[in-house]
Amino acid sequence: MTETPTLEVRNLRTHFFTRAGVVKAVDDVSFTVPRGKVLGLVGESGSGKSVTGFSVMGLVDPPGRIVDGQILFKGQDLAKLSDEEMRKLRGNRIAMIFQDPMMTLNPVLRVDTQMIETVLAHEKVPEAEARARARDALGMVGIPSPEERLKSYPHQFSGGMRQRVAIAIALLHRPDLIVADEPTTALDVTIQGQILAEVQKLAATTGTSLIWITHDLSVVAGLADDIAVMYAGKIVEQGDVGEVLDHPLHPYTHGLIGSVPSRNRRGEPLRQIPGMTPSLLSLKPGCAFRARCPRAQEDCAEMPELHAWMPGRLARCHHPHLEPREEAA
Amino acid sequence: MSVYLLRRLIQALGVVFAMSVIVFIGVYAIGDPVEILISPDADQIERERAVRALGLDLPLWQQYLVFLGKALRGDLGNSFVFNEPALQLILQRMPATLELAIAATFGAVLIGLPLGLYAGLRPNSVGSKAIMAGSILGFSLPTFWVGLMLIMVFAVQLGWLPSTGRGDTAEFLGLQWSFLTLDGLSHLLMPALNLALFKISLVIRLTRAGVRETMLMDYVKFARAKGLSPFRVTFVHVFKNILIPVVTVTGLEFGSTIAFSVVTESIFAWPGMGKLIIDSINVLDRPVIVAYLMIIVLLFITINLIVDLTYSLLDPRVRLEGK
Amino acid sequence: MSVALQTPAAPVRDRVETPFRRFISEFAESKLALLGLAVFTVIALVAILAPWIAPQNPYDLAVLDIMDGRLEPGARNGADDMTYWLGTDDQGRDMLSAIMYGLRISLAVGAGSALLAAIVGASLGLLAAYVGGRTDSAIMRVVDLQLSFPAILVALMILAFLGKSVMNVVIAIVVVEWAYYARTVRGTALVERRREYIEAAQCLALPTHRILFRHLLPNCLPPLIVIATMQVARAIALEATLSFLGLGVPITEPSLGLLIANGYEYMLSGKYWISFYPGIALLVTIVSINLMGDHLRDVLNPRLKK
Numbered sequence: 001m002t003e004t005p006t007l008e009v010r011n012l013r014t015h016f017f018t019r020a021g022v023v024k025a026v027d028d029v030s031f032t033v034p035r036g037k038v039l040g041l042v043g044e045s046g047s048g049k050s051v052t053g054f055s056v057m058g059l060v061d062p063p064g065r066i067v068d069g070q071i072l073f074k075g076q077d078l079a080k081l082s083d084e085e086m087r088k089l090r091g092n093r094i095a096m097i098f099q100d101p102m103m104t105l106n107p108v109l110r111v112d113t114q115m116i117e118t119v120l121a122h123e124k125v126p127e128a129e130a131r132a133r134a135r136d137a138l139g140m141v142g143i144p145s146p147e148e149r150l151k152s153y154p155h156q157f158s159g160g161m162r163q164r165v166a167i168a169i170a171l172l173h174r175p176d177l178i179v180a181d182e183p184t185t186a187l188d189v190t191i192q193g194q195i196l197a198e199v200q201k202l203a204a205t206t207g208t209s210l211i212w213i214t215h216d217l218s219v220v221a222g223l224a225d226d227i228a229v230m231y232a233g234k235i236v237e238q239g240d241v242g243e244v245l246d247h248p249l250h251p252y253t254h255g256l257i258g259s260v261p262s263r264n265r266r267g268e269p270l271r272q273i274p275g276m277t278p279s280l281l282s283l284k285p286g287c288a289f290r291a292r293c294p295r296a297q298e299d300c301a302e303m304p305e306l307h308a309w310m311p312g313r314l315a316r317c318h319h320p321h322l323e324p325r326e327e328a329a
Numbered sequence: 330m331s332v333y334l335l336r337r338l339i340q341a342l343g344v345v346f347a348m349s350v351i352v353f354i355g356v357y358a359i360g361d362p363v364e365i366l367i368s369p370d371a372d373q374i375e376r377e378r379a380v381r382a383l384g385l386d387l388p389l390w391q392q393y394l395v396f397l398g399k400a401l402r403g404d405l406g407n408s409f410v411f412n413e414p415a416l417q418l419i420l421q422r423m424p425a426t427l428e429l430a431i432a433a434t435f436g437a438v439l440i441g442l443p444l445g446l447y448a449g450l451r452p453n454s455v456g457s458k459a460i461m462a463g464s465i466l467g468f469s470l471p472t473f474w475v476g477l478m479l480i481m482v483f484a485v486q487l488g489w490l491p492s493t494g495r496g497d498t499a500e501f502l503g504l505q506w507s508f509l510t511l512d513g514l515s516h517l518l519m520p521a522l523n524l525a526l527f528k529i530s531l532v533i534r535l536t537r538a539g540v541r542e543t544m545l546m547d548y549v550k551f552a553r554a555k556g557l558s559p560f561r562v563t564f565v566h567v568f569k570n571i572l573i574p575v576v577t578v579t580g581l582e583f584g585s586t587i588a589f590s591v592v593t594e595s596i597f598a599w600p601g602m603g604k605l606i607i608d609s610i611n612v613l614d615r616p617v618i619v620a621y622l623m624i625i626v627l628l629f630i631t632i633n634l635i636v637d638l639t640y641s642l643l644d645p646r647v648r649l650e651g652k
Numbered sequence: 653m654s655v656a657l658q659t660p661a662a663p664v665r666d667r668v669e670t671p672f673r674r675f676i677s678e679f680a681e682s683k684l685a686l687l688g689l690a691v692f693t694v695i696a697l698v699a700i701l702a703p704w705i706a707p708q709n710p711y712d713l714a715v716l717d718i719m720d721g722r723l724e725p726g727a728r729n730g731a732d733d734m735t736y737w738l739g740t741d742d743q744g745r746d747m748l749s750a751i752m753y754g755l756r757i758s759l760a761v762g763a764g765s766a767l768l769a770a771i772v773g774a775s776l777g778l779l780a781a782y783v784g785g786r787t788d789s790a791i792m793r794v795v796d797l798q799l800s801f802p803a804i805l806v807a808l809m810i811l812a813f814l815g816k817s818v819m820n821v822v823i824a825i826v827v828v829e830w831a832y833y834a835r836t837v838r839g840t841a842l843v844e845r846r847r848e849y850i851e852a853a854q855c856l857a858l859p860t861h862r863i864l865f866r867h868l869l870p871n872c873l874p875p876l877i878v879i880a881t882m883q884v885a886r887a888i889a890l891e892a893t894l895s896f897l898g899l900g901v902p903i904t905e906p907s908l909g910l911l912i913a914n915g916y917e918y919m920l921s922g923k924y925w926i927s928f929y930p931g932i933a934l935l936v937t938i939v940s941i942n943l944m945g946d947h948l949r950d951v952l953n954p955r956l957k958k
Contacts, residue, residue: 057554083559091556098554103547108569117565118555169555344797355813465946469938471889473896474912474931481924492920585802592804592893596916607897610812618812629801 004075006177006209007033007056012069014048014055023280025051025064027233030306033177033226038203038210040224040241042217042256046277048233049213053179056211057096058086074176092122095170099182101163105154111165112150118172137168141198160191167199174206181213196223217260221245229253232278232288235306238314249315249322251293287317295319337637341630348626349400353393356615405623406616410609415620419602423624424504425495426601429593430586432508432521437528438579444529445536450563452541460533467530472589476523476596483519491516493598520597524590528582535578539571546570573640580636584629678951688943695937699755706749707734711905713743720744725925739925741914747925750911751933757907758934761818762888765825769887770880772826773833778864778872780834781841792838795831803828803890811899821900825887836879840872847871874952881945885938892934908934 014026026048033039043049054060056071058078071078073094078086090096098104106114115134116127125133131150138146141164154162163183170178180199184192200223203210212224220227220241227244229237229252237250248254255273275292286303290296299318306316380386387395399405405415448457484492496516499509507513543549544567552566553559591603598604602621609617679685698705708715725739725747738747780791798806810824844850845868853863892909894900901907906914908930915926 059550059553087556087558089556090554096551096554098547098551100547104551106548106552106566106570108573109566114552117557117561121556121558121561166551344800347797352809355809465942466939469885469889469935469942471892471896471909471931471934471938473893473909474927474934477912477916477919477927477931481919481928485920485922485924585805588802588805588808591808592897595897606808607899610808610816611898613815615812622809622812625805626801633800 005032005034008072010070013067014051015067016064021281024233029235031228033209036207037225040220040227041213043230044277047230049230050181053181053213092173093175094177095175097166097170097180097183100186101159104166118169137172141168160187177209179211236316249320250317251295252289352622353396356619405620408614408617410614415616419620419624422602422605426590429590433524436521436525437532441529441532445533449537449540464530464533467526473592479519490519520593520599524593535575543567543570577640584632682947684943685947688940691940699759702752702756706752708746708749710745710750710753738929741926751930754908754911758888761891763884765822766884766887769826769829770833773830774837777834777837778841781838795834798831816899818901829883836875837872840875844871878949878952885941
């Protein structure tokens with residue numbers, strides 16, 4: 001018998017009931033994150049990848065709501081938990097890191113306040129001990145002289161340092177799962193590299209599982225074990241990260257990879273995906289990508305199922321790239 | 330910080346100077362000072378002697394210097410009506426006005442903040458819609474009419490509260506205060522509420538807008554993601570952020586509360602300086618008018634200065650820039 | 653493999669949408685704002701038509717019967733040929749008629765001075781934005797100084813200098829309000845004057861006043877309209893307050909504020925209607941304007957536009 005995965009999401013649907021209509025931001029999404037593994041959740045903005053992350057955290061705000069599906073965290077369905085039960089898990093067993101480090105720390109509270117309150121929210125310990133834990137966490141993410149930095153306000157840190165503080169807060173209770181929502185997008189490339197290395201090391205040593213939400217394939221390539229590509233609220237391709245990036249099945253994944261500059265294709269023009277992400281409000285039936293797809297045919301007017309074209313390789317497409325694979329390097 | 334303070338002080342002095350010119354021109358150049366300062370029963374010879382004695386035959390700029398010199402020594406002339414130094418008259422009545430304004434300001438925050446918080450946290454509930462409709466009413470209701478209605482309902486119809494006056498006072502810090510006695514408190518309640526009405530609406534709107542804006546911030550979502558209780562998220566993370574604009578505006582509005590107490594004091598016969606100034610304008614007691622205006626300008630500038638400093642204490646970002 | 657490329661559908665044009673039509677349809681979205689408009693229209697009509705529809709001419713002392721003084725609402729007059737629906741005041745004046753005539757004065761003084769303030773303020777604001785430099789900073793210095801003092805205080809100051817009269821009340825309101833217009837118009841004009849159409853007008857060497865009033869001003873209108881609506885309400889309230897304090901219009905032709913003040917002394921003896929009904933009239937007027945203004949602010953706010 002295999003070990004229970006840290007997270008198993010089954011047929012998740014999160015919809016937003018706006019005045020203009022129902023936005024199906026997440027529509028039938030399933031994936032699994034085993035213990036100590038990293039899942040890269042990839043997609044353009046508006047594809048539903050962040051909403052998926054917030055659904056796992058139980059932080060979907062009205063008019064949004066999880067309408068269907070299960071979120072099994074170590075076998076326990078988060079979607080069924082009460083607010084208070086969910087709160088006890090949040091920041092404790094499941095933590096989250098946000099995109100913009102300039103915005104995630106409260107500007108009028110000192111760093112120590114914001115760290116100590118996180119410790120005390122889940123454990124009854126003396127404040128001195130909570131402070132010591134906060135200091136150690138800052139040291140762990142590579143912040144020099146953590147004792148003094150605790151007394152600073154967020155605006156006294158640079159963006160990269162703030163993200164380190166946010167990561168330190170996420171690590172305070174050594175969570176089983178961290179949902180990272182584009183945590184390096186707003187940072188310089190060098191800082192991005194440092195933080196990625198840091199996170200990888202931490203995940204490996206603590207056995208923490210990660211959902212790494214990003215639109216940047218190169219980040220996923222270096223970090224993730226598995227990858228799930230989202231488009232218009234649905235997963236269109238899923239599988240081992242190396243396999244998917246080397247031999248994408250779905251034309252969308254194919255297009256995404258083609259639009260990233262690569263040394264292997266020097267001199268060739270970058271291929272762009274024509275057209276724009278469709279509005280989730282006016283989604284027509286059938287494959288959402290077909291208006292932009294070079295391989296689209298008549299039958300694409302019917303929504304394809306997520307089909308296992310090869311062992312461990314899922315794609316939601318009637319006409320995947322199954323032919324021998326020179327074109328996708 | 331000290332450079333900033335110095336610059337603000339110099340600015341403040343500039344405003345005081347400008348206002349003294351305006352008030353001087355208003356009273357001594359637009360109006361006929363002879364008519365104002367000399368008894369109408371005086372005959373021609375007496376008038377001319379008075380004109381010379383008062384220096385009214387001098388050029389205007391010299392007259393201003395004389396006025397300024399006297400003003401700096403605290404001499405703003407004698408009231409025609411009371412025949413007492415005008416400045417002294419104003420200062421005697423100032424504590425009553427201050428008490429009323431402070432009570433109204435505290436009332437506005439105590440009532441407005443919770444209501445605004447509720448309206449911001451549950452923007453679609455019936456309660457919050459009622460609160461917002463009420464706040465439009467609070468902006469629209471003429472203060473003086475509300476005062477009359479309060480008297481009609483609580484003093485005349487129900488007989489719960491006294492309609493006018495300040496009631497019994499007790500001494501504290503060498504001044505007489507109403508809020509220290511039960512009778513005084515019952516006299517204070519209606520005028521303070523009346524004066525607070527507009528500010529309650531203001532605080533509600535500010536708080537609600539602040540809460541709604543802050544709730545959308547990433548740091549609030551992050552605070553929730555940390556597993557903090559809703560109570561702590563609301564009352565530490567959100568509240569501390571909205572406190573800054575609310576404190577600033579209420580502070581700045583304190584000056585206008587003092588100015589608007591003119592109306593409330595007239596209705597409730599509250600013996601403050603607002604009532605004095607209306608009576609003085611009605612009988613053209615200009616030295617008192619001048620004294621009132623100069624005092625209130627000083628008061629305003631002091632308030633603005635204090636609010637600025639408090640603001641920089643509350644917001645760590647501003648604090649740093651000031652250094 | 654052939655791919656059916658979809659050409660984007662041509663934008664559907666059912667009818668030409670002018671900015672004005674769009675504004676009308678957006679304004680009509682709010683029922684409260686429409687209610688405000690309806691109520692205000694009725695009030696304005698009553699005020700304008702007062703001499704023809706009021707049961708009595710409240711200024712004509714000959715028709716007043718002092719014996720009818722302080723009658724309750726619904727009472728009949730001495731000759732039993734008319735009903736005082738809202739009661740009478742101490743001089744036997746029909747309150748309903750007095751309110752209709754009072755509305756006339758309140759609206760005329762309020763709207764008139766707000767309009768005057770708009771003209772003065774908008775002109776100075778435009779000038780400040782267009783000329784810039786010292787003119788700009790001088791005008792804005794005065795605006796800042798004035799806005800740092802509350803309206804009532806500035807008004808009291810003006811009346812203290814100039815004495816009591818209707819004209820001086822108008823002057824006081826204009827002095828109080830022009831700064832709001834100036835600040836708003838300057839802010840918008842500063843943005844607008846960098847647009848190409850102003851540069852084009854300058855290249856054509858059009859006279860300055862033409863550029864200011866025919867090109868710049870119409871594009872600053874939306875925020876100006878919002879401010880103007882709010883300021884009319886404020887002007888009416890300020891006039892009422894000053895009249896209530898005895899610093900406004902003369903007792904012979906009372907506005908709503910003065911009517912309320914007249915009833916004040918009788919209120920303590922339970923004769924509430926002399927103050928109550930003029931207050932309601934004042935309240936309904938101000939609320940109806942504010943309802944419109946609140947929604948106008950949303951409709952005309954460029955930041956909320958997509």
